[in-house]
Amino acid sequence: MDTKNADVKLESKNNILTAAISGEIDHHCAKNIRQEIDAALLSASPNKLIINMGGVTFMDSSGLGLILGRYTKAEEIGVQFSVQGARGRVRQMFDMAGLDRIITFEG
């Protein structure tokens, strides 16, 4: 039995890889999202990785680990990194963890 509460859509354009996450990010879904983004990061070799969280309806601390992990990976390989669309509760979680001081948030 498996359930999928979250989805990630990946688009590579003009050397920018955008990963648009939708649904509920928890520990159950985080691993698959992580693997999909990391595989795309490897194959697309972009200059910038944007995580769009506008479609996220729920996120617990698994989402913090997911985003911090992608930020760290991007930093390691010299890829710019930003998060878009983190509003309301999702943004509150990032601020609570102090990630607003590390990660660039856009729009």
Next chain:
Amino acid sequence: MKKSENTLKLQFDSLSQNESLARSLAAAFVMQLNPTVAELADIKCAVSEAVTNCTVHAYRDAVGPVYMIMNAYADRKVKIEIRDAGCGIPDVETAMQPLYTTDAENERSGMGFTVMDSFMDSLTVRSRPGKGTKVIMMKKLSVLPR
């Protein structure tokens, strides 16, 4: 504490797909009290964290039972107890520190207890190595508008 007006007792396996099930059931139970959207989101997130701890830490690579007991009281307090019979936590105080994690390689943020503590009015964690962990969370919902 006064006798609860309503109680729901659940037992489920420590499988990761039950994280969303647990928070959805908690939301359904609390909905009877007409919480605000923010209160409902707080409770869902806190429950998700507590159940994830059972999945990730308590039973490690095994699967074991998770017990969730929810009580609603007349004064609009909600008590949620989430218990496992897993490995237990040797040092609860350290485990509750923000960003502390024993599972950094799997990108655990170490913010689980901080989230529970921030989103609920009170958080109590009792644990004994080899015996399991019990998390008790309380939240008083705001008064309904007349």
